[in-house]
Amino acid sequence: MMAHLADDLLAIYGALRGAFGHQHWWPAETAFEAMIGAILAQNVSWKNAAKAVRNLEDAGMLDPELLAAADTAEIARLIVPSRFYNQKAERVREFARVYVAEFGADPVAMAAAETGALRRRLLSIKGLGKETVDSILLYACSKPIFVVDAYTRRIFSRYGLLPAGASYDLMQRFFMENLAPDVELFNDYHAQIVFLGNNICKKSPLCARCPIQEVHESLWCAEGMGAKDWNSGGD
Structure with a gap:
């Protein structure tokens, strides 16, 4: 696990949850x-x-x-x-x-x-x-598996954290290798990503409303200010 990536991913989650509240997924009774x-x-x-x-x-x-x-x-x-x-x-x-x-x-x-x-x-x-x-x-089943999807690719590639053509496996490894296995965290983190993708980080994004921009002064969305690639060591 790379400490700075873990800290950054947790900060992103904190910003999303702070902006949107806990998503209370999955909406099922059984x-x-x-x-x-x-x-x-x-x-x-x-x-x-x-x-x-x-x-x-x-x-x-x-x-x-x-x-x-x-x-x-x-x-x-x-x-x-x-x-x-x-x-x-x-x-x-x-x-x-x-x-x-x-x-x-x-x-x-x-x-x-x-x-x-x-x-x-x-x-x-x-x-x-x-x-x-x-x-x-x-x-x-409450297994600590991080679920990723097209919203994950769109959001995290725009911020330079993942390649634009990242595969499912690559995206999943990115989260699971940089976050401790935590069912509750993985549960709500995926839900936050879906909410952001549905409502703000759309195909035509509403960048000014994105909570992730507040996480780190050097992190900018590629759709707006020009993304830095954290995986390449940019700061």
Whole structure:
């Protein structure tokens, strides 16, 4: 861990939380709801995913045994708000089948599995990518896995902390190698990044409103004042 990067990343988090408050993620009442929500949130806003989750709940289908045995057309009909509902119905059913068959539909048993092995198993389920699986690990299983996404790339590349074309793995390593493993920190840090990306660091950014600019006088957004690359040792 590089001390200055750890300090900088914690300062950025502090600035975001100070500006926006704790985000209280993941917005789910049960671990299984968080798991299904992570799948339904692929390529769509949480607002739309939440509608699909509520539809499943209202129909009495937010149950691993029922989803594992359901016809995909029945699931698809209920999750239309999540978009790509036919594909997602297949992913939901397959995940539910694994959850029931291998973990007894028990979130405690799933969370007790070794992190690396569990991650590999979930990634082997067709249609579940790294962001989805890591969201399940962090938000449903309380594993200290840092979730990254397109907002992470956009924000931290604009500030010169990550390359513009940074891969998922590179971004994740950047955070996990420079921050101590902390579920609560990783939980809210990712949520803060999503909030910033949604509301301020958009494709056309509102740089004057970005709390990160207050962290360090030599840190400037590439969209505005010209970023310095902390990884290159610039100060």
